[in-house]
Amino acid sequence: MVCSIVGLGLMGGSFGLAMRDYFEKIIGIDHNENHCKEAINLGLVDEIGDLKSIEISDVVILAIPVKGIIKILNDISKLNIKSNLTIIDFGSTKKSIIDSCPKNIRKNLVASHPMAGTEYSGPSAAIADLYTNKVMVVCNIEESGKEQRKVAIDIFNKLKMHIKYMDANEHDRHAAFISHMPHIVSFSIANAVLKQEDKEHIVALAAGGFRDMSRLAKSNPHMWRDIFSENKKNLLDSIEAFKSELKKAKEMIENDKWDELEEWMKMGNNLHKIM
Amino acid sequence: MVCSIVGLGLMGGSFGLAMRDYFEKIIGIDHNENHCKEAINLGLVDEIGDLKSIEISDVVILAIPVKGIIKILNDISKLNIKSNLTIIDFGSTKKSIIDSCPKNIRKNLVASHPMAGTEYSGPSAAIADLYTNKVMVVCNIEESGKEQRKVAIDIFNKLKMHIKYMDANEHDRHAAFISHMPHIVSFSIANAVLKQEDKEHIVALAAGGFRDMSRLAKSNPHMWRDIFSENKKNLLDSIEAFKSELKKAKEMIENDKWDELEEWMKMGNNLHKIM
Numbered sequence: 001m002v003c004s005i006v007g008l009g010l011m012g013g014s015f016g017l018a019m020r021d022y023f024e025k026i027i028g029i030d031h032n033e034n035h036c037k038e039a040i041n042l043g044l045v046d047e048i049g050d051l052k053s054i055e056i057s058d059v060v061i062l063a064i065p066v067k068g069i070i071k072i073l074n075d076i077s078k079l080n081i082k083s084n085l086t087i088i089d090f091g092s093t094k095k096s097i098i099d100s101c102p103k104n105i106r107k108n109l110v111a112s113h114p115m116a117g118t119e120y121s122g123p124s125a126a127i128a129d130l131y132t133n134k135v136m137v138v139c140n141i142e143e144s145g146k147e148q149r150k151v152a153i154d155i156f157n158k159l160k161m162h163i164k165y166m167d168a169n170e171h172d173r174h175a176a177f178i179s180h181m182p183h184i185v186s187f188s189i190a191n192a193v194l195k196q197e198d199k200e201h202i203v204a205l206a207a208g209g210f211r212d213m214s215r216l217a218k219s220n221p222h223m224w225r226d227i228f229s230e231n232k233k234n235l236l237d238s239i240e241a242f243k244s245e246l247k248k249a250k251e252m253i254e255n256d257k258w259d260e261l262e263e264w265m266k267m268g269n270n271l272h273k274i275m
Numbered sequence: 276m277v278c279s280i281v282g283l284g285l286m287g288g289s290f291g292l293a294m295r296d297y298f299e300k301i302i303g304i305d306h307n308e309n310h311c312k313e314a315i316n317l318g319l320v321d322e323i324g325d326l327k328s329i330e331i332s333d334v335v336i337l338a339i340p341v342k343g344i345i346k347i348l349n350d351i352s353k354l355n356i357k358s359n360l361t362i363i364d365f366g367s368t369k370k371s372i373i374d375s376c377p378k379n380i381r382k383n384l385v386a387s388h389p390m391a392g393t394e395y396s397g398p399s400a401a402i403a404d405l406y407t408n409k410v411m412v413v414c415n416i417e418e419s420g421k422e423q424r425k426v427a428i429d430i431f432n433k434l435k436m437h438i439k440y441m442d443a444n445e446h447d448r449h450a451a452f453i454s455h456m457p458h459i460v461s462f463s464i465a466n467a468v469l470k471q472e473d474k475e476h477i478v479a480l481a482a483g484g485f486r487d488m489s490r491l492a493k494s495n496p497h498m499w500r501d502i503f504s505e506n507k508k509n510l511l512d513s514i515e516a517f518k519s520e521l522k523k524a525k526e527m528i529e530n531d532k533w534d535e536l537e538e539w540m541k542m543g544n545n546l547h548k549i550m
Binding site for chain 1: 390391392393409410412439441445449450452453454456457458459460461462463464465466467468469470471473474475476477478479480481482483484485486487488489490491492493494496497499500503504507510511513514516517518519520521524525528529531533536537538539540541542543544545546547549550
């Protein structure tokens with residue numbers, strides 16, 4: 001099988017690294033020429049191609065932002081693709097992608113979201129085990145073709161991923177809570193500290209806890225603005241849910257309700273029983 | 276030298292593990308009998324003693340909550356201690372401890388705060404390298420005796436810690452930003468998710484980012500209520516600073532100000548340049 005990867009950043013590059021032996025050939029496609037050169041130098045793909053390469057592909061991985069995925073699905077719908085082509089998109093939100101997918105290639109698409117990543121980006125951030133033991137969410141699988149489902153599942157198994165099936169709306173809501181809101185929170189912590197006059201002295205005391213809480217604030221702003229805008233409603237809902245807890249805590253602290261605060265923290269401890 | 280450790284939890288236990296060879300003898304002191312048994316079984320200390328053991332000690336480590344430290348300093352001030360006794364407290368806030376330290380033992384006290392810890396507690400959580408390469412904040416050192424300073428610094432060097440000297444007020448403010456507020460934030464994230472009807476489905480998607488952001492919500496509620504109440508004013512200030520950033524982000528998202536949001540995130544990226 002020939003595989004094309006559109007987008008040679010952390011996600012696409014890591015996919016290439018992990019799957020070089022699985023495919024006969026992996027073709028990389030990226031607007032960014034430096035990314036293409038890097039991907040070849042790092043051995044993430046066998047060769048560089050363009051949109052036309054998709055016509056000779058059996059599998060296409062779309063590892064670019066959601067807006068780009070929506071656009072390229074439209075382009076692909078006009079190509080002379082193999083009828084059994086499997087298109088797997090790695091978009092961070094799923095509903096807008098599925099809703100806008102051209103009908104003639106809907107069965108080709110397996111709408112997926114790997115719950116994997118690091119705070120780094122670009123081809124040089126690619127790591128071979130990025131996907132190992134991580135969750136792959138697959139949305140609205142009943143709308144994908146039978147053959148395409150099988151190809152995608154084989155690939156996810158090869159990557160040693162745990163597949164979870166989900167409705168696209170449900171996915172987008174969950175992703176807001178598990179990923180998008182925590183990113184906003186981490187950036188808020190970073191900026192709150194950076195606004196302090198003695199910021200250098202503050203961060204000099206940073207230990208593991210602060211490093212964890214501020215790690216996501218290293219993430220790529222350009223990439224995340226798109227994710228946030230794509231999932232605006234769910235993101236605002238999850239921020240609201242978070243704010244309501246923060247407000248409770250703040251009021252308990254202000255009013256010296258330490259017993260209540262302790263109970264509230266005990267509730268929080270329970271998260272790790274279900275995780 | 277004989278060393279007593281008051282409090283055989285994560286902090287005191289880890290100190291014992293790391294320093295067994297440095298002292299002639301380490302005596303453990305803890306109200307909790309199970310902790311005492313565990314500490315002996317785990318080899319954290321040589322023997323178990325009581326308050327009176329401090330009279331034969333050259334060094335005392337106070338690894339208990341701030342309220343307990345304030346109380347025991349008062350008890351120690353009435354004992355027949357060696358005149359050159361070095362008391363090192365590991366309290367999470369420093370001003371209230373220093374302010375309430377009885378005058379007759381003020382020179383014996385080296386008020387310190389190791390910027391180290393894990394989300395676990397109790398003797399079984401002790402690890403030998405907890406302090407290695409971590410920051411030890413030492414407050415108002417000019418009020419400690421010359422000999423006590425030397426003993427404390429030798430111990431911190433032996434632990435391979437980086438010593439930072441600081442005024443107690445400054446320490447308490449910084450600790451709020453670097454540790455106390457992030458704990459409240461982490462508990463707020465945990466509780467926000469736990470309030471959702473489909474919480475199990477949400478956490479099924481958890482990857483590294485969410486695990487980092489929710490790790491501090493595993494912390495011991497009883498211990499943390501005291502830290503929060505001791506540092507109430509600074510904590511509320513730091514929560515306010517955080518809330519103000521969160522509010523900005525939320526408004527930019529609501530009003531589709533994606534360019535501004537991207538700039539705000541780019542600012543956040545700068546944290547890691549100074550950390």
